[in-house]
Amino acid sequence: MFPLRRNRRLRSNAAIRHLVRETILTPSDFLVPLFVVEGKGVKVEIESMPDYYRMSLDILEKEVKELWQMGLCAVLLFVKVPENLKDNAGAEALNSDGLMQQAIKTIKNVCPDMLVMTDVALDPYSEFGHDGIVQNGNIVNDDTVAVLAEMSISHADAGADFVAPSDMMDGRILSIREALEEEGHFNTGIMSYSAKYASGYYGPFRDALDSAPVDMNDVPKDKKSYQMDSANRFEAINEVHADIDEGADIVMIKPGLCYLDIVREIRNEVDVPVAVYQVSGEYAMLKAAAEKGWLDHDSVMMEQLIAMKRAGANIIASYFAKDAVKLMG
Ligand code: PBG
Numbered sequence: 001m002f003p004l005r006r007n008r009r010l011r012s013n014a015a016i017r018h019l020v021r022e023t024i025l026t027p028s029d030f031l032v033p034l035f036v037v038e039g040k041g042v043k044v045e046i047e048s049m050p051d052y053y054r055m056s057l058d059i060l061e062k063e064v065k066e067l068w069q070m071g072l073c074a075v076l077l078f079v080k081v082p083e084n085l086k087d088n089a090g091a092e093a094l095n096s097d098g099l100m101q102q103a104i105k106t107i108k109n110v111c112p113d114m115l116v117m118t119d120v121a122l123d124p125y126s127e128f129g130h131d132g133i134v135q136n137g138n139i140v141n142d143d144t145v146a147v148l149a150e151m152s153i154s155h156a157d158a159g160a161d162f163v164a165p166s167d168m169m170d171g172r173i174l175s176i177r178e179a180l181e182e183e184g185h186f187n188t189g190i191m192s193y194s195a196k197y198a199s200g201y202y203g204p205f206r207d208a209l210d211s212a213p214v215d216m217n218d219v220p221k222d223k224k225s226y227q228m229d230s231a232n233r234f235e236a237i238n239e240v241h242a243d244i245d246e247g248a249d250i251v252m253i254k255p256g257l258c259y260l261d262i263v264r265e266i267r268n269e270v271d272v273p274v275a276v277y278q279v280s281g282e283y284a285m286l287k288a289a290a291e292k293g294w295l296d297h298d299s300v301m302m303e304q305l306i307a308m309k310r311a312g313a314n315i316i317a318s319y320f321a322k323d324a325v326k327l328m329g
Contacts, residue, residue: 023310025302025328027071030321031117031275035208036060036103037080048204049280050287052319054080057102061110070325074115076164076317077103079124080209086127088134090147093125094154101158108159117191118155120148120176121167129206129213131167131226137218139226145172149179156185162249166193168226177247191275192248195236195262198227201255201281208280236262237269244272250315255279257304260311267312275315276308283319298327 010020035046035054042056055063064075079099085092092098100118107116121131122144128134132144144167152163163180165172173192180188206212213221228235240251251270253263254277267274286304290297301320308316318324 031317090122104158117162120165156188162189164191173246189249191250192243194243194251204280263311276313277317
């Protein structure tokens, strides 16, 4: 009761604020998404993601070394697949010499201790821009899951530490876990995109990989038949429990900022590490507002990242990882 308790005492200077700070970000909180393309010497800025690049394997080598030196020790890989290698079956996803498989080997070669996680879903490989196989206007579940399991083995064979299925098919975690065990990949982990919402915030990512659903008859124009409805909360809890029961080591909520209530709820509910993905649209929004001089880039960035950790995320996948670590000094 006032004046016995003056709350401002604990805010009165930087030292005391530091002393009582509850949430502190460190480089090891981050998972760095990277976009890989074919070619040599390629480093192309993604138009809707200022200061973020698609890079060829040689540039990837340098990038990964730099990340490691900064204390960023986990990456999440995505590949941009040339149009002529796309189909409706994910054949290229299983190519042991494909771009993803090469990227994994490249990183493990230059930086063996870097934790390599790989995206597992068919969209970069799909001529229709869907995460699964399209048949008669539907995304077929079980046939897709069979390909995802093979894809996971292929990534593990190439040296991936974790596979990260982002497709939202039912039962894929169990199928992937069983397939990995059968092949002797006992230590390959699974980070499941467990509660992945059908979100407008993925737009810039789809630009980056040229992976948006195509506008064609008999091809769904959105991903709402597999990604979650943003209105739902109980469903997220169910998804997370199902994935843990099926063998997920880490569960992820995605996107970040709009779903921090879900992050907190899941953190309170389960005992496995919880990740959050601050997605491309969240990055783009802040970059655009900062470019216009309407928001202060660095302070808003740190506020958002702190919010994710405070909400309960143990791991933050973010395009801001490097910017944030530079500010940490
Ligand atoms: C695809 C995938 C997406 C993202 C990660 N994996 C896009 C989508 O589902 O359409 C989005 C990441 C981002 O927006 O930063 N399976």
